Amino acid sequence: MADSQHITLESLSKVYPVNQGRDLVALRDIDLKVSWGEFVAIIGPSGCGKSTLLRLVGGLLKPSAGRVLVNGREPEQAQRGKEVGFVFQDPALLPWRTVYSNVRLALEVNRNHRQTRDPNELLEFVGLAPFSGYYPHQLSGGMQQRVALARALVFDPPLLLMDEPFGALDEITRASMRYELLRIWQATKKTVLFVTHSIAEAITLADRVVVMSSRPGEIRGVVPVDLPRPRTEAMEGEHEFQEYAARLREMLRE
Amino acid sequence: METGLAEPAEGQAIDARRQRRLARSVRRIAGDVLPPVIVLTIGILFWEVWTRWRDIPPYLVAPPSMVLDRLRDEPSFFVGEGLVTLYEALFGLVCGGSIAILAAVAMAHSRLVERTLFPIAILIKVTPIVAIAPLLAIWFGFGLAPRVVIAALISFFPILVNTVTGLRSTNPDALAFLASIHASPFKVFIKLRMPSSLPYVFAALKVSMPLALIGAVVAEWFSADEGLGLVIFASNAQLDTPTLFAAVTVLAAMGVVLNLVMSLTERAVLFWHESVRESR
Numbered sequence: 001m002a003d004s005q006h007i008t009l010e011s012l013s014k015v016y017p018v019n020q021g022r023d024l025v026a027l028r029d030i031d032l033k034v035s036w037g038e039f040v041a042i043i044g045p046s047g048c049g050k051s052t053l054l055r056l057v058g059g060l061l062k063p064s065a066g067r068v069l070v071n072g073r074e075p076e077q078a079q080r081g082k083e084v085g086f087v088f089q090d091p092a093l094l095p096w097r098t099v100y101s102n103v104r105l106a107l108e109v110n111r112n113h114r115q116t117r118d119p120n121e122l123l124e125f126v127g128l129a130p131f132s133g134y135y136p137h138q139l140s141g142g143m144q145q146r147v148a149l150a151r152a153l154v155f156d157p158p159l160l161l162m163d164e165p166f167g168a169l170d171e172i173t174r175a176s177m178r179y180e181l182l183r184i185w186q187a188t189k190k191t192v193l194f195v196t197h198s199i200a201e202a203i204t205l206a207d208r209v210v211v212m213s214s215r216p217g218e219i220r221g222v223v224p225v226d227l228p229r230p231r232t233e234a235m236e237g238e239h240e241f242q243e244y245a246a247r248l249r250e251m252l253r254e
Numbered sequence: 255m256e257t258g259l260a261e262p263a264e265g266q267a268i269d270a271r272r273q274r275r276l277a278r279s280v281r282r283i284a285g286d287v288l289p290p291v292i293v294l295t296i297g298i299l300f301w302e303v304w305t306r307w308r309d310i311p312p313y314l315v316a317p318p319s320m321v322l323d324r325l326r327d328e329p330s331f332f333v334g335e336g337l338v339t340l341y342e343a344l345f346g347l348v349c350g351g352s353i354a355i356l357a358a359v360a361m362a363h364s365r366l367v368e369r370t371l372f373p374i375a376i377l378i379k380v381t382p383i384v385a386i387a388p389l390l391a392i393w394f395g396f397g398l399a400p401r402v403v404i405a406a407l408i409s410f411f412p413i414l415v416n417t418v419t420g421l422r423s424t425n426p427d428a429l430a431f432l433a434s435i436h437a438s439p440f441k442v443f444i445k446l447r448m449p450s451s452l453p454y455v456f457a458a459l460k461v462s463m464p465l466a467l468i469g470a471v472v473a474e475w476f477s478a479d480e481g482l483g484l485v486i487f488a489s490n491a492q493l494d495t496p497t498l499f500a501a502v503t504v505l506a507a508m509g510v511v512l513n514l515v516m517s518l519t520e521r522a523v524l525f526w527h528e529s530v531r532e533s534r
Binding site: 055058059060079080082084085086088089090092093094095096105106108109110135136137151152155161 | 425427428430431432433434435436437438441445446449526527531
């Protein structure tokens with residue numbers, strides 16, 4: 001690998017011009033390093049610039065100051081090399097395409113990429129093989145989100161950026177999706193940057209939790225989660241888990 | 255794992271589905287088609303009885319039976335003239351629609367183009383087409399051209415506005431996904447923007463189609479030697495009210511058929527869209 005760190009953020013800031021003079025500072029002086037294969041959750045109140053941070057890493061936005069390096073290079077280059085997979089809160093599947101065809105979409109857009117995965121295999125992988133001929137509106141929200149995940153994996157990117165992917169799901173589906181994602185992460189060993197509102201979700205999933213404050217969006221602290229893996233639902237009742245939750249809640253309240 | 259959708263036990267499920275679909279179409283005919291047909295029939299009967307009972311002269315209001323007789327006398331005449339008008343309207347709709355869609359694509363891509371073209375489009379919209387019809391007759395003569403041009407002009411604006419809106423109303427996260435895999439603007443257009451705009455385009459076509467028919471008829475008043483518009487114009491001048499009613503009936507029937515064709519096409523193409531799914 002070219003760089004020892006997968007993602008490097010150096011005094012990264014993003015300012016949106018709102019009116020003359022009154023700019024909105026979405027992110028201020030963000031420093032963060034994420035190593036290869038690490039699962040990092042970003043948690044914070046609404047409007048703290050979490051999504052902006054993700055979009056900067058994915059090369060969808062340009063920083064106002066500071067810099068982003070993905071594998072030691074500009075995010076645009078990573079984007080061009082299809083090294084980033086994006087999953088949003090809205091699965092954003094194309095409703096006129098079947099599940100299979102939605103996963104295939106990326107292949108139709110970039111025909112000559114070398115390293116690709118078979119959509120059927122990916123659907124098998126996320127447990128949706130029997131539904132490949134269905135249309136998105138025939139699926140539940142959780143299933144749609146799994147299709148979106150499969151779609152993001154088509155180019156086998158080493159980095160997954162997930163923007164509150166389970167935010168629109170009901171609590172029961174949401175809980176099962178966490179472990180589904182952990183299974184997939186453990187099988188693929190990808191680096192994951194995962195934005196969430198849920199403290200339990202962050203602790204269950206992540207190696208480290210980045211806590212952010214809002215307006216301007218700054219990093220309030222980084223909490224390493226030393227719970228053993230593979231993590232299970234039973235852990236959520238344990239004392240250690242509760243301690244992490246209390247600590248994160250405290251940090252968010254400040 | 256979610257429930258909600260289990261794998262169907264193939265044969266049985268398909269049979270059951272077919273039965274349900276049949277029951278549904280029977281119910282639809284009973285519920286949607288029957289009431290308006292009954293009301294329309296009562297209205298026509300009332301009209302017939304009223305004109306005969308009060309001895310209304312046919313040049314004022316022709317009874318339905320007389321209109322029907324007129325249609326039966328010369329079916330080929332009415333069909334022939336109707337086809338002329340239909341041809342003008344559809345040709346105009348296709349021309350106006352194609353130009354509108356091309357303009358919409360340009361406008362959706364560039365604000366400068368939009369700012370340039372939109373005032374011109376508004377100008378076309380607010381100018382009463384009826385007012386420029388005689389002028390077009392002078393320019394294009396008495397052939398097909400002026401009538402097609404008027405049908406095209408009148409159907410242009412709704413398609414333009416709706417297509418621009420449609421091309422812009424794409425899911426922002428779907429756009430972001432395509433950007434994240436570095437899709438070219440052309441691919442984004444083909445794979446996402448164009449299909450997303452289709453519901454809007456169909457809505458516009460449903461508005462523009464009857465407009466095109468109106469345009470063709472009005473154009474025929476000024477500059478035609480054929481078509482239902484001319485039949486209406488001539489029979490009006492001669493107080494031949496049964497013929498006038500017969501021509502109007504044919505026009506209405508054409509409108510209904512066109513609307514039906516459009517709705518069925520829309521259902522087939524937009525099977526995935528909320529508007530179609532909810533009406534099932």
